[in-house]
Amino acid sequence: MSSIQKPPQRPRGTQDMIGEAAERFDHVVRTFDRVRRLHGYARVEVPVFESTAVFARGLGETTDVVSKEMYSFEDRGGDSLTLRPEFTAGICRAFVENGWQQLAPMKLATWGPLFRYERPQKGRFRQFHQLDAEVIGAGEPAADVEVIALGAQLLAELGVADRVVLQLNTLGDAETRGRWRDALVAHFSGHLDVLSPESRERLAKNPLRILDSKAESDRALVADAPRIDAYMTAEAGAFFERVMRGLEASGVAFERAPALVRGFDYYRHTAFEFVTQALGAQGTVIGGGRYDGLIGMMGGPETPAVGWAGGIERLALLAGLPAEVRMQVAVVAADAQGEEAALRLLAGLRSAGVSAEQGWKGNLKKKMERAGKAGVRLVLLVGSDELAAGEATLKDMGSGEQRRVALGEAVTAVRARLAGGGLWG
RNA sequence: GCGGUCGUAGCUCAAUUGGUUAGAGCGCCGGUUUGUGGUACCGGAGGUUGCGGGUUCAAUCCCCGUCGAUCGCCCCA
Structure with missing residues (x-):
């Protein structure tokens, strides 16, 4: 093989x-x-x-x-x-x-x-x-x-x-450039012995280039080379x-x-x-x-x-780094019963223009951990407890506070919270 | 195309004058019992030392080649 x-x-x-x-x-x-x-x-x-x-x-x-x-x-x-x-x-x-x-x-x-x-x-x-x-x-x-x-x-x-x-x-x-070029060629051709090897090369290909030569030996020659202004x-x-x-x-x-x-x-x-x-x-x-x-x-x-x-x-x-672009919200199902409700919330948030991610890997602890690493400001949590009351848990990852919101109002509550800075509750 | 420097875990780096199981931090994965992240503690995975030759009892370390990065030249954005 x-x-x-x-x-x-x-x-x-x-x-x-x-x-x-x-x-x-x-x-x-x-x-x-x-x-x-x-x-x-x-x-x-x-x-x-x-x-x-x-x-x-x-x-x-x-x-x-x-x-x-x-x-x-x-x-x-x-x-x-x-x-x-x-x-x-x-x-x-x-x-x-x-x-x-x-x-x-x-x-x-x-x-x-x-x-x-x-x-x-x-x-x-x-x-x-x-x-x-x-x-x-x-x-x-x-x-x-x-x-x-x-x-x-x-x-x-x-x-x-x-x-x-x-x-x-x-x-x-074109006329200026041509006359200036000829003058430069004439000038540098008279000092081939001093000219650096690179510049001798340039003399044939692109004499204007010699002007910004970095070679020490070219420096004096360049300094009293004809300037374009005279031919303009x-x-x-x-x-x-x-x-x-x-x-x-x-x-x-x-x-x-x-x-x-x-x-x-x-x-x-x-x-x-x-x-x-x-x-x-x-x-x-x-x-x-x-x-x-x-x-x-x-x-x-x-x-x-x-x-x-x-x-x-x-x-x-x-340039510096752009302002960090982070997910705003993570939606997390606390258990299998909450999964569909979580997907509905996720879709609702995204179509309302809120950037949202779902935690789908691992147990609840893992999902919260990932949400924390992603840097989201809010987490929406749904499980059987919440569903029984027709609600979701909204958690502020900055302060650690959380409260229940009605499922139907969850998106509105999230947007208010993100926009607001308004006080909790 | 020319000259110099460098190349060890995903990342940043260690490893006495060549010497035996190549280390650390960060990151990653898992755990600290029941549905809650950031801090803390415990554990784990991950390297044929860029690759190929050579010298040597023995090479991450020395030599050659090669690939790549880097600095300068050239050129250009």
């Missing part, structure tokens, strides 16, 4: 969550869902996997995500598919495919799992989860302000705003100016981060990150920017857009 030799193990970089971790995760998602409604973002659902080309073209062929981190596979029909490594490209694909430009401007929000084949670390997983917000079809700086304000309020509602700062930069328009077109400069003014008017604090550069090729103009010191190397909790060229590049109508993604695991690590 053969048996499984080793119990299966969860794949590297994935997680099983229960208890506190699961509650924190859920708390982030629920807070996001509440706040995005306040801001008028509609829910959008897109597939977890797409044709590989959606991401390969959208993110830029040379980015790490595309060149070595995608979970790509061939399905049985021979098509190359990829588990989504980010949200934006898929949403844009949907926008183009379904002709959503008729609905523009659209404010969309979603959340769910993403996949990247990376070496796991604290706050970095192979299956991870993001919140996502996009404003599509709006080229006005007010849209940038709008979407950033959503992030700011989310952080405030999660109670982490004091540990997170908003770093803001602009990459300018008048239009791009004015745009950024209006974004900053808008944030100030919205009460969103930020700091200018001239070295902030985002990874994917599609970013233009505004780039921003909400960053914390509290999570080590993975300090970016929300990141995003404007990507005016992406939808046109995908074959759709030229459509400006801005958006961001937030790491749920990272936010959950920062």
Whole structure:
């Protein structure tokens, strides 16, 4: 007889969550869902996997995500598919495919799992989860302000705003970005001998990246590298100016981060990150920017857009535990005769909107013990004694007091007690 | 993909310079007589020391590999 030799193990970089971790995760998602409604973002659902080309073209062929981190596979029909490594490209694909430009401007929000084949670390997983917000079809700086304000309020509602700062930069328009890039390449190319190996690599792939190099040897070079402001077109400069003014008017604090550069090729103009010191190397909790060229590049109508993604695991690590959610009432049958009455009470409580659990395991003592551990405020007890009088016993687990109530009024009595704080009796 | 640290019960950790039945707290299960929880007392289950090799009379401890976690790099949320 053969048996499984080793119990299966969860794949590297994935997680099983229960208890506190699961509650924190859920708390982030629920807070996001509440706040995005306040801001008028509609829910959008897109597939977890797409044709590989959606991401390969959208993110830029040379980015790490595309060149070595995608979970790509061939399905049985021979098509190359990829588990989504980010949200934006898929949403844009949907926008183009379904002709959503008729609905523009659209404010969309979603959340769910993403996949990247990376070496796991604290706050970095192979299956991870993001919140996502996009404003599509709006080229006005007010849209940038709008979407950033959503992030700011989310952080405030999660109670982490004091540990997170908003770093803001602009990459300018296509012309600005191109000229600045050329200047940077020229600057760094003149000092190849000093440049760190990592940055020499970046020079070819994404020279802007060198600006936030952590290598000691790059520091001096970076310090006198050309700054974007010198290459900014008048239009791009004015745009950024209006974004900053808008944030100030919205009460969103930020700091200018001239070295902030985002990874994917599609970013233009505004780039921003909400960053914390509290999570080590993975300090970016929300990141995003404007990507005016992406939808046109995908074959759709030229459509400006801005958006961001937030790491749920990272936010959950920062945010405190939500207020404890506990069962309000436990219904307990004292003996076999009380079981049906207990089920009736349970159903009555639940349909009246009272969270209720039943004790079904063990003797009465055990059931009470479990009720105590569950932290319920009240216990409704029914057995043959109570039934003989058409009543149930209502017990307050805080004070230990108990009294009889008529079966027909038990639900009302429970609600009054829960709402009340009113005196017993 | 690169470098460092770590891996003992469900959880947090112990175990003298390698030495014989690997311990504790918490948690879990049961009990302290009859229909009542939280505190207290008693008892119990649970570990092939991540896995696989090697050195040794003897390995949780030393060596190698592997898997996983963790810190930094890279990248990014």
